[in-house]
Amino acid sequence: MKNLIDMPIGKLERILDSEVSLFIRKKYSDGESCRCYTCGMVMGIKEATCGHWISRRHRGTRWDVRFLRPQCSICQGRGGEQERFRERLVQEFGEELISEVENSKSNMALHSRVWLAEKIEYYRKIRMGD
């Protein structure tokens, strides 16, 4: 934990990205394969990517697992198929929450290094427990 806190924020963000990506791909899999959230294609966990409904430059939602799902590289290449992504999230969470998040995405505060380091630890523990 101490080592993590000493790292530059950009590095912490990248480590957390990869921990969360693995978490998402496993969470929505049967242990081996998962389905692309936006086109339904079945693929291996390792081929899947972690799709973000809201661009990663918005740090407030970048690691909010409610809005992250496995995606295939084709959908990722098409800008993440954001319209289809949004439609599906509305089915899950309702229009109210999705609109609210959309409207406030630019106002959300940046995360501190401590927050990032704690999240990394959290996902590492889950991963080690698998």
Ligand SMILES: [Zn+2]
């Ligand atoms: Zn796809």
